[in-house]
Amino acid sequence: MLLWINGPFGGGKTQTAHEIRRRLPGSVVCDPEHPGFGLRRMLPPELRGDFQDLVSWRQGVVEVLDLALAGHDGVVIVPMTVTDPRYFAETVGRLRELGHDVRHFALLAERETVLARLRERGLARLLRHVAGKDAPLRRESWAVERLDHCLERLGEPEFAEHLWTDRTTVARTAERIAVLAGLTLAPNRDGALRGRLRRAWTGVRHIRFD
Template sequence: MIIWLNGTFGAGKTTTAGELVRMLPGARIFDSEYVGFMLRHVEGLPEVRNFQQWPPWRGLVVQTAVQLLDYLGGVLVVPQTVLVEEYWAEIRTGLEKAGVPVRHFLLHADEETLTRRIETDTVEAGARRWRLDHLADYREALPWLRREAESVDTTGVPPARVAEIVAGVTGT
C-alpha cells in the first residue's frame, strides 16, 4: 500500500511521514523528489518550472514505487506535493494499473499557519520564497484536492496526532 501525503509546503507532510514510519511496522518513506533530482542531470530535457512537468518523472515515480513494494513489501509513505490534477491522475492510474492500493491524504492548514511555518523553517530556509510563491497554486488546487484526497486539518495539531489520524483511516 501507498500512503500519499499531499498538501502544500508547510502542511506537515515530511514530519507526519516520519511519525507514520515510526508507528507502522514495515513502513518506509519514499521521497519521490529524488526522482526529480535524478532527472535534472539528464541532458536534453526541456527547461521547466517544476520537475513534475516532465512526463518521465510521473512514470518513474510509479515504476519506482512499484519496484520498491515488490522488493520490500510493506507500506510506502510518500510525502509529495502534487498540485496539478492531471499529474495526480496519471500517478494514481499508473499505481492502480499495477495493483497498488493508494490512500491519498491532503494535509491542510490555514494560510496564516502555512506562512508562519514556511517563514520559520530553518531546514529549508533557502527555499522560503519559492515555497511562499506556491501558496497561490495550492489555493487554486484545493477544489480538486479536496475531491480526490481525504483531508486532515493540521492547523494546531501535532504531527504525531496527524499520523495517528492517517493511520486510523488507513486501518494500518
C-alpha cells in the same frame, strides 16, 4: 499499501511521513523529490523548471513505487505535493490501475499557518535571526509563490481525503492517517522537547539547496 501524503509546500508532509515510519514497523519512506531534483540537475540551468512537468519523472515515480510495493512487505509512504489533476492521474491514479492499495491524504491548513511553518523549517529559523524575520520567506519563495494555488487546488474533491492540520500536532496527524488507513501505530513516547528536536533534525536532513 501506499500512503501518499499530499499538501502544500511547508504543509507538514515530510514530518508526518517520517512520524508514521518511526511508529509503524516495516514501513519505509520513498521520496519522489530525489529523482525529481536529479533530473532537474541534468538539465542546463536555463531549462530547469518544475520537474513534475517531465514525463520521465512521472513515469519513473510509478515504475519505482510499483517495484517497491511489489517487493517490500511493509507500508510505503510517499510525501509529495501533486496539484495538477493530470499528473495526479498519471501517478496516484496509475498506481491504483496497477492494482495497488493507494491511500491518498491532502494535509491542509490556513495560509498563515503554512507561512509560519515555512519560517521555521530547515535553516529558516537561523536565517531569521541573522538576516531578519522576512529572510526565510525569501529562501522559500517557490513555496510561498505557489501556496495559494496549492491550497485552492488541493481543496477540490478529487484530492480527498482532506485533513486540516492547523490545530493539531504532527503526531496526531500521523495517528489520524493511520486510523483512516486501518493501521496501528506504536505509542508515541516522545516528550515535548524530544519531539521538537526530532522534528528539527528531520527538517535539517531534508533541506534542499537546488
